[in-house]
Amino acid sequence: MKTIDVEKLNSVVSNFIEERDWDQFHSIKNLSMALSVETSELVEIFQWLKEEDSNNVKNDPKLKAKVEEEISDIFIYLMRIAIKSGVDIESSVLSKIEKNSEKYPVEKARGNARKYTDL
Amino acid sequence: MKTIDVEKLNSVVSNFIEERDWDQFHSIKNLSMALSVETSELVEIFQWLKEEDSNNVKNDPKLKAKVEEEISDIFIYLMRIAIKSGVDIESSVLSKIEKNSEKYPVEKARGNARKYTDL
Amino acid sequence: MKTIDVEKLNSVVSNFIEERDWDQFHSIKNLSMALSVETSELVEIFQWLKEEDSNNVKNDPKLKAKVEEEISDIFIYLMRIAIKSGVDIESSVLSKIEKNSEKYPVEKARGNARKYTDL
Amino acid sequence: MKTIDVEKLNSVVSNFIEERDWDQFHSIKNLSMALSVETSELVEIFQWLKEEDSNNVKNDPKLKAKVEEEISDIFIYLMRIAIKSGVDIESSVLSKIEKNSEKYPVEKARGNARKYTDL
Numbered sequence: 001m002k003t004i005d006v007e008k009l010n011s012v013v014s015n016f017i018e019e020r021d022w023d024q025f026h027s028i029k030n031l032s033m034a035l036s037v038e039t040s041e042l043v044e045i046f047q048w049l050k051e052e053d054s055n056n057v058k059n060d061p062k063l064k065a066k067v068e069e070e071i072s073d074i075f076i077y078l079m080r081i082a083i084k085s086g087v088d089i090e091s092s093v094l095s096k097i098e099k100n101s102e103k104y105p106v107e108k109a110r111g112n113a114r115k116y117t118d119l
Numbered sequence: 120m121k122t123i124d125v126e127k128l129n130s131v132v133s134n135f136i137e138e139r140d141w142d143q144f145h146s147i148k149n150l151s152m153a154l155s156v157e158t159s160e161l162v163e164i165f166q167w168l169k170e171e172d173s174n175n176v177k178n179d180p181k182l183k184a185k186v187e188e189e190i191s192d193i194f195i196y197l198m199r200i201a202i203k204s205g206v207d208i209e210s211s212v213l214s215k216i217e218k219n220s221e222k223y224p225v226e227k228a229r230g231n232a233r234k235y236t237d238l
Numbered sequence: 239m240k241t242i243d244v245e246k247l248n249s250v251v252s253n254f255i256e257e258r259d260w261d262q263f264h265s266i267k268n269l270s271m272a273l274s275v276e277t278s279e280l281v282e283i284f285q286w287l288k289e290e291d292s293n294n295v296k297n298d299p300k301l302k303a304k305v306e307e308e309i310s311d312i313f314i315y316l317m318r319i320a321i322k323s324g325v326d327i328e329s330s331v332l333s334k335i336e337k338n339s340e341k342y343p344v345e346k347a348r349g350n351a352r353k354y355t356d357l
Numbered sequence: 358m359k360t361i362d363v364e365k366l367n368s369v370v371s372n373f374i375e376e377r378d379w380d381q382f383h384s385i386k387n388l389s390m391a392l393s394v395e396t397s398e399l400v401e402i403f404q405w406l407k408e409e410d411s412n413n414v415k416n417d418p419k420l421k422a423k424v425e426e427e428i429s430d431i432f433i434y435l436m437r438i439a440i441k442s443g444v445d446i447e448s449s450v451l452s453k454i455e456k457n458s459e460k461y462p463v464e465k466a467r468g469n470a471r472k473y474t475d476l
Contacts, residue, residue: 001207004123009212016216020223021230025286029165029173032158033285035193036393039151039158040278042200046148047271048263048470051408054148057204067204071197072215074154075208078193081161085176085186088120089194093128096191097135104139111140113405144405152404155274159397166390167351167382170289232286239445242361247450254454258461259468267403267411270396273431277389277396280438284386292386295442305442310453312392312435313446316428319399323414323424326358327432331366334429335373342377349378 004075010083013076028084035077042070123194129202132195147203154196161189242313248321251314266322273315280308361432367440370433385441392434399427 017023045066046054057064082089103116112119136142164185165173176182201208222235231238255261283304284292295302320327341354350357374380402423403411414421439446460473469476 001201001209002124002126004125004209005121006123007121009209012213012216016220019225020228022228022232024230025232027170027173028176029168029170030285032162032165032173033281033390036155036158036162037278037282037285039155040275043151043155043271044275046151047268047275049148051146051148054146054151055203057147064204064206067200068206068211069215069218071201071204071206071208072211074193074197075212076215078190078197081186082120082190084174085183085190087183087187087190089190090120090123090128092187092191093194094131096188096195097131099188101135106138109139109141111143113141113144149404152271152400156397156401156404159394162390163394166387166394239440239447240362240364242363242447243359244361245359247447250451250454254458257463258466260466260470262468263470265408265411266414267406267408270400270403270411274393274396274400277393281389281393284389287386289384289386292384292389293441295385302442302444305438306444306449307453307456309435309439309442309444309446310449312431313450314453316431316435319424320358320428322412323421323428325421325425325428327428328358328361328366330425330429331432332369334426334433335369337426339373344376347377347379349381351379351382 006079006089009076010079013080026080026084028081031077031081031084035074035081038070038073038077042067042074045070125198125208128195129198132199145199145203147200150196150200150203154193154200157189157192157196161186161193164189244317244327247314248317251318264318264322266319269315269319269322273312273319276308276311276315280305280312283308363436363446366433367436370437383437383441385438388434388438388441392431392438395427395430395434399424399431402427 017026045063057067079089081087104119108119109116136145164182176186198208200206223238227238228235255264283301295305317327319325342357346357347354374383402420414424436446438444461476465476466473
């Protein structure tokens, strides 16, 4: 996976929604709820699995197909929220990682999963 | 936002994680939990807002900055789960929309937000 | 609803789980995931509804039946986490409300849904 | 924990909300969002912990105090949604367990965490 062609995906998704006249339901508030519901469907896949078994998605075609569907749903809603909010995902991620580099200095954070407020 | 350069973002994020030796915590199971936590931080922004006010993110710099941060965190975990699962986001979204087009036929779904099991 | 007989519910639930030998899956970590999945099933009911329509659950038997099921699932997991964690819900809620009364002083919080960090 | 005195807790919580004039924000839709946000704060505590460490809450006072706060917040919103929806938690849980006993027959479900649709 080298890039995601957001322009193409957004055009396909927007067309799907327009045909069904569903944009009337898509306030950003409602989209954030839908995003969290889809995310939980991903969590549901892993809730009773051991950590090591969760790492096996790649080699388990049935499990992978489920994960693929949920990742797609999550990305669709995330893209839609980003576009409606005027947010550019690529540049936002780059700034966020810069911020996080300051919040979690290597020497304090190394090998340590505590929240920055606890560091 | 035309494309997302996943290869670049993944390299920046992987480097950030490696420097901190955090990959030991990043089973797909744990990443799905972290994704849901970040999604809820987006939901939290909108929980007491009216739908129409949620649609104003674009024009409210303070609100937009918060949304930008949460979208970034969500995308980072989503990308990481996708890569560890061997999932290509762009092609998965395209297949998902095709599937959804069958599950939600235009004539039944038009203007109607009910779940396909209720259609 | 005056009280909840936790002792009785826990005995019924524990018996259900023991018969199926499911406690092996119920680490507190996994139970927290299951709790969040069930909560999202409640959110799903309301994601496309207007706020005023969500307030109509009481008078809509079909909607109420769905809400009832999700509330039950949420309570079951919450109770199980509390018991495994040695937490007494009633006394914890009372201390939490006391804390919140300090975090959100009436004069600052009145009619204002902002987070205490923003007050 | 033998019982939860919902009548007492509801009176304390309602009073807290009334003093702050916050009921205007508490549509059932919004309360379901708030409930999911609080649930994620519980998930956050466990996201990087090993399953066996998550089972140690009882013996770790600092961890237990955090869990206690999140359980309280979750219960407060759950109780509020139940009361606004006319749902009696105790009797709903009892019916749900009866339903689940049919959905998950002991002989098929024993030692098996698959969803009933997969049994």
